[in-house]
Amino acid sequence: MQLRTVLATTTAALAAAACLTATGPAQAAAPESHACSPSVSLDRFSDALDKTTYDGTFVGNLSALAVDRDGSLAALSDRSSLFSLDAKTLAPTSVVPLVDEKGAALDSEGLVIDRDGTRLITSETEPSIRRYGTDGTILDRLPVPASLQVAPAGRATSNQTFEGLTLMNGGRTLLASMEYALSGDTAGIVRFQTWRRHHGRFELAAQYAYRTDAAFLGVPEVQALPDGRLLVLERGFTSGVGNTVRLYLADPRHATDTSGVENLTGQSGVRLIKKTLLTDIASCPTLGATAKQPQPNPLLDNIEGMAVTGVSKGRLKVLLVSDDNQNAVQTTRFYYLRVRV
Template structure:
């Protein structure tokens, strides 16, 4: 079997396992972005969509992804709505509005699911992680320590959240630097624990975290430059090797180096496949051990941006 035929066979197997994206305009066979990362397809099935009967919500501003206990996909809108997606078609099947303990909407950014189904949602305005039950009712909150929360900059607070291991610590990332910190350093807050510092590539902020299942964290770093477009890096952090509270980091790929797969963009993008990638979750593993990862871009409810899903294979370096 040729290498091309083997790759085609692998993609067919993944599709049969329910990992295929929804409708896509990809017309070019995928090739790796780096030795560790390959975007195998993309889908614009959610772009411009609305969902609901008596009340309609735009399926937009998606900033977080997670897999529920039953295998359904959860997509979090920063407009305080949690959508459930069919894991095969990626179509929305339900919508749950989220409010905090006072009944106010959230500036929701990241989501993770604990073993009992509890949803952990970061709120950028509250600078906290809120716990919700499956019906969308608030069950509690994880507050950021005052020495971190009091120095957080507006609109640069909590973004990604992950459960590092079953029953293990919850980790949430600050998007930007704290007042008084080295401007190149970001704080990762943990419950329990003292947290860590993390240094993304220069000029990039942290937008999302996902646990790899072996104690490490995938990290999305990104920025936007007008007239140029989005820069999106996928990195790996290893808490087990932290020194003096600093997380070691390995760059896995600059997603701008990935093939465009025939994608188009309405705004200027060096790679038309990219947009404002903010959400990420791990779907599972392939038969050869690669992580099956799903990314989503936040369109900021801007008609010149795109809500796009990306299916990604990530081959982790040895731990």
């Protein structure tokens, strides 16, 4: 989702160690002791792709990440482009344009690469989830509950719908997170919709409710863990202050199915998804990062994408990316975290 532009203020001089280019990325490195919290540490960050182009396409506006079957990274732009990146250098190796059934561009926000290589991609304007082939051909479109559709068809607000997307239960369940609350629901309570795979197709299944820490915080991304729990990003923006980005461990396994609950207003009998704060990204070491606008920590930007890329020494390797909105005062930045859950 594109966030409001604020006054551009350079908060620090650009350090040589953080000066990164697309052809020769320098990376700010950190020993594992550089902790954000007892559960999370920041290895390094990279601005290698900031304000670059590939094959005539702007490399930015990145809203989702996924690990492809060949080990490369897939990076989704909300301007209807899907990039393949070298997992080590982040150098783009290909780009595929994405459109809807009428050939119009998408506001593409969530990404899953299915076990057969097809791409499941959300658009937050309708909202929708479409299945694409590797060449960008539309294969299918998933059903969406009426209440989650944008008003007047439903109760959602445009550009505040499906932001996060992940496969759970060994690929049997697909989960999409709404970014903000529906009309009629209490502000800060967002719905997570699931689909069950049945005979090769995804059919509507249970829905759950998740409460963010504050009404101004939305959910830009979710990632499933093998045990059924989720990593959840909460993100918000305050003009003149900057971004708030927090990482949570959430457990939907005992939450109430809210698909039949018209209005979520904190009523008794509805068990919300339980969550535990892993870290506030503002607590991470700066590692020499600079910001082009006011931020609580110059490392911060408009973080929207997340992928679990592996395991090292008992910790998850988690990669985050920020969406620069193709804006001069924002940065496309990758964050390499190690997370203990």
